[in-house]
Amino acid sequence: MAAAIEAENLVKTFGDVRALDGVSLDVPEGTVLGLLGPNGAGKTTTVRVLTTLLQPDSGRATVAGVDVLKHPNKVRSLIGLSGQYAAVDEYLTGRENLQMVGELYQMSARDAKKRALELLEWFNLAEAADRTAKTYSGGMRRRLDLAAALVVRPPVMFLDEPTTGLDPRNRLALWEVIETLVEQGTTLLLTTQYLEEADRLAHDIAVVDHGKVIARGTADELKREIGGERIEVVVRAADLVPEAVAALTPYAKGDPTVEKNTRRITVPVSGGARVLADAIRELDARSIEIDDIGLRRPTLDDVFLSLTGHVTEGGAGEDEEGGPVAAGKGRRGQGKDA
Amino acid sequence: MTLSDTRGAIGGAPVTPRRGVAATAHDSWVVAKRNLRRMTRIPEIVVFGLMQPVMFVLLFSYVMGGAIAIPGAPPSHQTYIEYLMAGIFAQTVTFAVAGASAGIAEDMTKGLVDRFRSLPMSRAAVLTGRTLADLVQTAFILVVLALVALLVGWRIHNGVLDMLAAFGLLLLLGYAFSWIGALIGLSVRSPEAATSAGLIWLFPLTFVSNAFVPVSSMPGWLQPVAYWNPFSATVQACRSLFGNQLGPVPDAWPMQHAALVSVVWSLVIMALFSWLAVRKYRRAAG
Numbered sequence: 001m002a003a004a005i006e007a008e009n010l011v012k013t014f015g016d017v018r019a020l021d022g023v024s025l026d027v028p029e030g031t032v033l034g035l036l037g038p039n040g041a042g043k044t045t046t047v048r049v050l051t052t053l054l055q056p057d058s059g060r061a062t063v064a065g066v067d068v069l070k071h072p073n074k075v076r077s078l079i080g081l082s083g084q085y086a087a088v089d090e091y092l093t094g095r096e097n098l099q100m101v102g103e104l105y106q107m108s109a110r111d112a113k114k115r116a117l118e119l120l121e122w123f124n125l126a127e128a129a130d131r132t133a134k135t136y137s138g139g140m141r142r143r144l145d146l147a148a149a150l151v152v153r154p155p156v157m158f159l160d161e162p163t164t165g166l167d168p169r170n171r172l173a174l175w176e177v178i179e180t181l182v183e184q185g186t187t188l189l190l191t192t193q194y195l196e197e198a199d200r201l202a203h204d205i206a207v208v209d210h211g212k213v214i215a216r217g218t219a220d221e222l223k224r225e226i227g228g229e230r231i232e233v234v235v236r237a238a239d240l241v242p243e244a245v246a247a248l249t250p251y252a253k254g255d256p257t258v259e260k261n262t263r264r265i266t267v268p269v270s271g272g273a274r275v276l277a278d279a280i281r282e283l284d285a286r287s288i289e290i291d292d293i294g295l296r297r298p299t300l301d302d303v304f305l306s307l308t309g310h311v312t313e314g315g316a317g318e319d320e321e322g323g324p325v326a327a328g329k330g331r332r333g334q335g336k337d338a
Numbered sequence: 339m340t341l342s343d344t345r346g347a348i349g350g351a352p353v354t355p356r357r358g359v360a361a362t363a364h365d366s367w368v369v370a371k372r373n374l375r376r377m378t379r380i381p382e383i384v385v386f387g388l389m390q391p392v393m394f395v396l397l398f399s400y401v402m403g404g405a406i407a408i409p410g411a412p413p414s415h416q417t418y419i420e421y422l423m424a425g426i427f428a429q430t431v432t433f434a435v436a437g438a439s440a441g442i443a444e445d446m447t448k449g450l451v452d453r454f455r456s457l458p459m460s461r462a463a464v465l466t467g468r469t470l471a472d473l474v475q476t477a478f479i480l481v482v483l484a485l486v487a488l489l490v491g492w493r494i495h496n497g498v499l500d501m502l503a504a505f506g507l508l509l510l511l512g513y514a515f516s517w518i519g520a521l522i523g524l525s526v527r528s529p530e531a532a533t534s535a536g537l538i539w540l541f542p543l544t545f546v547s548n549a550f551v552p553v554s555s556m557p558g559w560l561q562p563v564a565y566w567n568p569f570s571a572t573v574q575a576c577r578s579l580f581g582n583q584l585g586p587v588p589d590a591w592p593m594q595h596a597a598l599v600s601v602v603w604s605l606v607i608m609a610l611f612s613w614l615a616v617r618k619y620r621r622a623a624g
Binding site for chain 1: 361364365368369371372375376379380448449450452453454455456457458459463621
């Protein structure tokens with residue numbers, strides 16, 4: 001399959017800061033690449049270079065086979081860009097915004113009008129079509145912004161943190177729209193801080209940190225790479241902990257960890273559900289009462305943490321609220337001293 | 339699947355490419371339309387754009403008019419308002435700078451400039467569209483201001499054609515200055531900074547001129563500066579065209595050839611700043 005987006009060794013410095021330190025990536029046609037990374041990692045800069053907004057100091061990039069540096073205007077007619085903040089004119093109505101974008105994509109005024117109407121209907125904005133965007137809710141503005149990126153049905157789309165700041169319902173709705181686009185064959189480069197979003201939408205994930213791609217693969221591949229299947233058991237009473245640890249040790253692929261106050265034992269394993277079944281039988285045979293047991297696979301959060309040494313902003317905010325229970329150095333609620 | 343198949347499957351882009359001047363004209367018109375729509379939806383901007391010069395007319399003519407002596411006439415409200423109006427008109431058109439700079443800075447911070455720059459449109463159109471819309475607004479303000487001035491005693495003495503010529507010079511100057519505003523708007527980080535950066539240098543420019551007091555009343559070393567000020571040439575040309583020149587035209591060369599100097603200044607400013615601004619727009623990194 002041909003690559004719809006290809007970047008080789010992109011370097012961009014702002015003063016002393018090396019925003020891009022040799023970013024290379026390729027997105028096969030019709031697939032979604034999730035660009036995952038903390039703020040300032042270089043995600044947005046990468047998108048800005050690929051969408052012709054920013055000249056790299058060095059490197060090469062093509063979009064839909066067209067050289068971004070040599071033929072930027074050709075590239076612009078093949079892409080749609082939807083940014084972090086909804087780039088719509090708040091003093092124009094939804095209809096006027098889309099019509100303007102259509103005309104600037106060089107459509108005839110009549111086609112632009114027709115297309116605006118189609119998009120407004122598709123994005124559930126028909127009723128608000130003649131209200132200024134100022135009166136729109138955050139979710140509506142974001143939909144309008146995405147609609148503006150879709151005016152010419154571009155084969156390649158760039159979405160820079162499309163759902164940042166949206167409530168879960170609106171996020172879900174936007175995900176469904178994005179999935180429809182991909183089903184229809186659009187190639188998509190998506191930046192996000194939400195691991196869940198990358199997990200759900202992206203075929204492939206590139207983890208970016210300090211201006212470099214530090215890992216690349218499907219969500220499953222990345223999770224496998226950092227390994228770490230484990231069984232988590234919560235026993236009924238604190239005095240059962242030592243015996244439970246003894247029961248589980250034969251299955252462990254590493255040292256079990258114990259959280260005393262929650263009576264939780266975590267044991268790294270390999271072998272999946274079969275090991276879990278064996279472990280349950282063993283605990284049962286020793287009559288150790290348990291409140292909870294489960295097999296835990298690493299989440300993209302774990303991948304991110306292990307690759308970059310810090311949690312994502314999205315995750316951190318939510319988790320840190322989580323609890324006074326959060327033990328010791330761990331920034332997260334549950335014990336995950338992997 | 340090839341790329342063209344992909345595009346077919348989802349409809350394909352009905353793009354008819356325009357090139358060169360036609361593209362710039364079309365895209366500028368689309369952007370100008372957008373900015374004019376905005377103006378009708380934020381009428382406060384036009385209202386405040388009007389209030390400032392109206393206030394100046396009233397304050398200058400009623401408060402200071404009696405004290406400022408115009409060569410060739412005794413100090414009075416009537417003679418001073420005739421002298422004053424060319425200066426107020428010229429100051430009003432140059433203050434359009436602030437509109438352009440704030441508007442473009444706002445488009446930058448809101449991400450609209452990114453949206454425009456990602457579209458296959460002319461690289462000059464966002465700025466040209468803005469300056470053209472400002473020109474329309476300036477013309478509207480001039481008309482209203484002229485009516486107010488007529489109410490408080492301003493009169494023209496050389497007929498309508500000369501008056502239209504004067505307004506032409508004023509609009510040309512205003513248009514040239516809005517390109518300075520465009521450059522400022524692209525260069526500063528926030529719309530608030532753009533407003534002050536757009537205005538602050540206009541005060542010395544408009545006051546070290548013949549707009550409000552005769553240059554002959556200034557210290558000797560300042561007089562050449564005031565006479566060669568692009569602003570003074572336009573003011574002098576308009577004053578003569580309105581028939582508001584009470585005494586003889588000052589002897590300085592730029593005053594004797596005011597209309598010519600005014601046009602040349604405006605064209606030079608427009609050429610220089612439109613070139614700088616479009617260059618900046620191409621490279622603009624948010």
